Amino acid sequence: xxxxxxxxxxxxxxxxxxxxxxxxxxxxxxxxxxxxxxxxxxxxxxxxxxxxxxxxxxxxxxxxxxxxxxxxxxxxxxxxxxxxxxxxxxxxxxxxxxxxxxxxxxxxxxxxxxxxxxxxxxxxxxxxxxxxxxxxxxxxxxxxxxxxxxxxxxxxxxxxxxxxxxxxxxxxxxxxxxxxxxxxxxxxxxxxxxxxxxxxxxxxxxxxxxxxxxxxxxxxxxxxxxxxxxxxxxxxxxxxxxxxxxxxxxxxxxxxxxxxxxxxxxxxxxxxxxxxxxxxxxxxxxxxxxxxxxxxxxxxxxxxxxxxxxxxxxxxxxxxxxxxxxxxxxxxxxxxxxxxxxxxxxxxxxxxxxxxxxxxxxxxxxxxxxxxxxxxxxxxxxxxxxxxxxxxxxxxxxxxxxxxxxxxxxxxxxxxxxxxxxxxxxxxxxxxxxxxxxxxxxxxxxxxxxxxxxxxxxxxxxxxxxxxxxxxxxxxxxxxxxxxxxxxxxxxxxxxxxxxxxxxxxx
Amino acid sequence: xxxxxxxxxxxxxxxxxxxxxxxxxxxxxxxxxxxxxxxxxxxxxxxxxxxxxxxxxxxxxxxxxxxxxxxxxxxxxxxxxxxxxxxxxxxxxxxxxxxxxxxxxxxxxxxxxxxxxxxxxxxxxxxxxxxxxxxxxxxxxxxxxxxxxxxxxxxxxxxxxxxxxxxxxxxxxxxxxxxxxxxxxxxxxxxxxxxxxxxxxxxxxxxxxxxxxxxxxxxxxxxxxxxxxxxxxxxxxxxxxxxxxxxxxxxxxxxxxxxxxxxxxxxxxxxxxxxxxxxxxxxxxxxxxxxxxxxxxxxxxxxxxxxxxxxxxxxxxxxxxxxxxxxxxxxxxxxxxxxxxxxxxxxxxxxxxxxxxx
Numbered sequence: 001x002x003x004x005x006x007x008x009x010x011x012x013x014x015x016x017x018x019x020x021x022x023x024x025x026x027x028x029x030x031x032x033x034x035x036x037x038x039x040x041x042x043x044x045x046x047x048x049x050x051x052x053x054x055x056x057x058x059x060x061x062x063x064x065x066x067x068x069x070x071x072x073x074x075x076x077x078x079x080x081x082x083x084x085x086x087x088x089x090x091x092x093x094x095x096x097x098x099x100x101x102x103x104x105x106x107x108x109x110x111x112x113x114x115x116x117x118x119x120x121x122x123x124x125x126x127x128x129x130x131x132x133x134x135x136x137x138x139x140x141x142x143x144x145x146x147x148x149x150x151x152x153x154x155x156x157x158x159x160x161x162x163x164x165x166x167x168x169x170x171x172x173x174x175x176x177x178x179x180x181x182x183x184x185x186x187x188x189x190x191x192x193x194x195x196x197x198x199x200x201x202x203x204x205x206x207x208x209x210x211x212x213x214x215x216x217x218x219x220x221x222x223x224x225x226x227x228x229x230x231x232x233x234x235x236x237x238x239x240x241x242x243x244x245x246x247x248x249x250x251x252x253x254x255x256x257x258x259x260x261x262x263x264x265x266x267x268x269x270x271x272x273x274x275x276x277x278x279x280x281x282x283x284x285x286x287x288x289x290x291x292x293x294x295x296x297x298x299x300x301x302x303x304x305x306x307x308x309x310x311x312x313x314x315x316x317x318x319x320x321x322x323x324x325x326x327x328x329x330x331x332x333x334x335x336x337x338x339x340x341x342x343x344x345x346x347x348x349x350x351x352x353x354x355x356x357x358x359x360x361x362x363x364x365x366x367x368x369x370x371x372x373x374x375x376x377x378x379x380x381x382x383x384x385x386x387x388x389x390x391x392x393x394x395x396x397x398x399x400x401x402x403x404x405x406x407x408x409x410x411x412x413x414x415x416x417x418x419x420x421x422x423x424x425x426x427x428x429x430x431x432x433x434x435x436x437x438x439x440x441x442x443x444x445x446x447x448x449x450x451x452x453x454x455x456x457x458x459x460x461x462x463x464x465x466x467x468x469x470x471x472x473x474x475x476x477x478x479x480x481x482x483x484x485x486x487x488x489x490x491x492x493x494x495x496x497x498x499x500x501x502x503x504x505x506x507x
Numbered sequence: 508x509x510x511x512x513x514x515x516x517x518x519x520x521x522x523x524x525x526x527x528x529x530x531x532x533x534x535x536x537x538x539x540x541x542x543x544x545x546x547x548x549x550x551x552x553x554x555x556x557x558x559x560x561x562x563x564x565x566x567x568x569x570x571x572x573x574x575x576x577x578x579x580x581x582x583x584x585x586x587x588x589x590x591x592x593x594x595x596x597x598x599x600x601x602x603x604x605x606x607x608x609x610x611x612x613x614x615x616x617x618x619x620x621x622x623x624x625x626x627x628x629x630x631x632x633x634x635x636x637x638x639x640x641x642x643x644x645x646x647x648x649x650x651x652x653x654x655x656x657x658x659x660x661x662x663x664x665x666x667x668x669x670x671x672x673x674x675x676x677x678x679x680x681x682x683x684x685x686x687x688x689x690x691x692x693x694x695x696x697x698x699x700x701x702x703x704x705x706x707x708x709x710x711x712x713x714x715x716x717x718x719x720x721x722x723x724x725x726x727x728x729x730x731x732x733x734x735x736x737x738x739x740x741x742x743x744x745x746x747x748x749x750x751x752x753x754x755x756x757x758x759x760x761x762x763x764x765x766x767x768x769x770x771x772x773x774x775x776x777x778x779x780x781x782x783x784x785x786x787x788x789x790x791x792x793x794x795x796x797x798x799x800x801x802x803x804x805x806x807x808x809x810x811x812x813x814x815x816x817x818x819x820x821x822x823x824x825x826x827x828x829x830x831x832x833x834x835x836x837x838x839x840x841x842x843x844x845x846x847x848x849x850x851x852x853x854x855x856x857x858x859x860x861x862x863x864x865x
Contacts, residue, residue, distance in 0.1 A: 328745030348737035359733060360744035368726050
């Protein structure tokens with residue numbers, strides 16, 4: 001008997017079939033990986049499985065029993081638990097309080113805190129998950145919060161665990177630990193539906209791999225019968241993006257320092273030191289990758305360079321040490337910024353695609369003529385950028401907030417890299433997080449193009465494969481300073497140790 | 508609010524039928540309410556209509572009231588564009604009215620446009636206070652504009668008008684409470700003999716057009732929209748968001764202030780002793796029903812202006828003129844709460860659509 005069975009699921013939104021007749025089953029003790037591009041229908045499918053969406057057709061069964069459609073409560077009661085990309089945790093509460101929230105064990109009408117705490121600790125222990133039940137959630141890092149979410153589902157009796165892009169926010173070490181946890185849970189008899197873009201980890205963790213494209217299941221097979229090439233082919237068949245040449249290691253950066261940072265310091269939003277004396281240089285025509293575990297100063301560094309955060313020490317762009325005093329002056333100096341939080345910082349979600357493409361360049365041609373908006377010029381430029389970056393839907397008047405995450409990022413990349421005068425410095429923070437292979441390739445190509453035209457690119461990413469593929473050099477940040485530098489061919493091991501501050505800094 | 512904001516900023520494709528349907532529904536409900544309370548609803552609506560559109564006099568009244576509502580509606584709409592909910596149009600309006608009444612007394616050439624400008628400056632400064640408090644002190648604009656309304660009312664009507672600015676009691680004119688009368692030259696010229704239609708109505712339409720142009724066609728208007736649609740993204744793009752918010756609130760206040768000037772220069776000809784207009788608050792309803800666009804606001808202002816004008820005749824069938832406010836309130840409720848209808852509409856649409864094969 002299958003733990004989870006989806007049969008003939010269809011779900012339309014307006015004229016678009018998000019899921020177009022997918023049948024899948026996951027057995028107890030099995031890890032099934034679900035792979036697909038942005039907008040392929042993965043999220044819709046798991047929302048149907050959790051009862052968040054009511055399918056237009058088809059049935060969801062858990063352990064042989066059909067679930068009432070569109071009833072999340074029934075899905076939870078049937079043992080289906082999902083860990084979403086955005087954690088549903090309450091910061092000021094402790095770990096155990098978050099886990100039991102809404103289903104607190106009671107005694108005489110009062111919450112039985114002792115029992116609750118003990119049960120949470122036991123659930124974590126059994127799954128081999130390191131969580132401190134009494135810690136306040138807001139003090140925990142992303143990886144620990146994710147473990148809390150998993151413990152929450154387990155404590156609530158989940159026998160089918162759905163993980164939506166669980167490694168997108170994790171460092172390599174943390175990802176490794178999560179994959180081991182997933183195997184442990186499966187060995188303990190749970191069914192796991194593992195949604196991911198990253199083929200490497202999928203091939204490592206899954207018993208079977210299902211590929212969805214445009215709402216249909218295009219390939220499903222056992223891990224032993226498939227490989228990265230076959231899965232990639234199934235994923236992007238039809239989108240036909242040729243593999244990009246790996247030019248990273250071959251190129252020599254032009255002489256001439258573009259950006260020089262000396263003893264840079266700044267505070268985080270919470271007023272703690274985030275950068276503590278960071279010094280580095282970036283040359284023209286060079287991509288420097290910034291690696292590091294989240295919270296070691298990379299977000300703040302990007303904000304300083306974009307003019308969004310005050311800093312001590314000096315940083316100069318070709319001799320101009322005041323370029324970062326405001327977002328406007330940074331932009332004027334030729335800094336392009338692909339921000340970490342693209343929805344909040346990168347886009348005005350209620351505005352249209354063309355208006356978002358103009359944002360920041362809106363005072364210059366072809367977007368404006370004198371004090372007036374140049375509606376014709378703006379529309380023309382928008383169409384050009386939409387075509388160049390393959391924005392979908394290709395509609396300049398679509399609301400930016402209605403685009404998928406991948407297309408929103410393509411929109412930001414199009415504006416920052418090609419919307420105005422060629423940038424001198426590109427600051428890209430997790431530019432491909434959550435993007436499908438096709439969109440990732442486009443963003444990577446755009447960054448390489450900017451580099452080849454002589455811009456310096458600072459690329460912050462948690463994905464070491466991405467850094468290796470793009471960067472000419474990798475700089476590791478630890479605790480607000482440069483923990484070391486490596487060539488793109490450095491192993492996970494060395495980078496990982498530097499990221500944890502265990503490797504002494506090297507020139 | 509999310510639906511409203513979506514409609515405020517989305518390029519207009521299907522802009523008005525929702526608001527039109529809500530208006531129609533609110534009239535139907537009002538009709539039913541009139542009927543079930545034992546009034547002659549048909550006659551009532553007949554009077555309502557004739558009071559608003561039945562001949563030159565009523566048309567003039569409608570235009571007069573619509574012109575003020577256009578300005579206060581635009582005031583609220585412009586604030587919404589930069590992301591602020593301005594409840595303070597009433598306070599800005601009476602400051603504008605007072606400024607118009609003061610400038611209008613000066614015996615100088617071009618006193619009428621001067622009085623209008625003075626009103627815009629006074630209302631704009633009052634609006635700017637709320638914008639400044641929001642940007643630099645984090646004071647929520649709903650709180651500050653409500654409080655600023657009370658300050659304006661008490662300072663002007665409790666102190667300035669009955670006190671230092673009161674007309675001298677010994678003057679030859681009939682003794683009315685309020686300030687001295689303005690110059691004849693400051694009066695808005697009447698455009699249609701026998702009616703109270705004055706220059707205010709075309710002026711309000713012209714200002715509505717100018718606001719539309721500013722918001723839709725200029726860089727500055729785009730920056731206001733961007734700040735309202737995403738302050739952080741606008742800031743990161745190099746737009747001085749705080750300054751744009753202050754500008755938007757100043758323009759918002761200036762529009763309401765000009766609305767106050769139209770009342771003084773068009774009909775009152777002095778700042779009267781008792782002056783509770785309610786136009787500032789009705790401006791909120793106008794902007795919401797108008798969907799925040801300049802054209803929609805002007806259209807909604809005409810509808811509500813007609814309602815205000817026609818409602819005076821409802822007394823003929825024994826209905827209190829405040830009945831119009833019921834209709835207006837219903838319209839706002841129906842527009843601001845589209846979620847109430849959304850499920851119903853989708854179900855109706857699904858029923859009329861051909862069945863989907865299983």
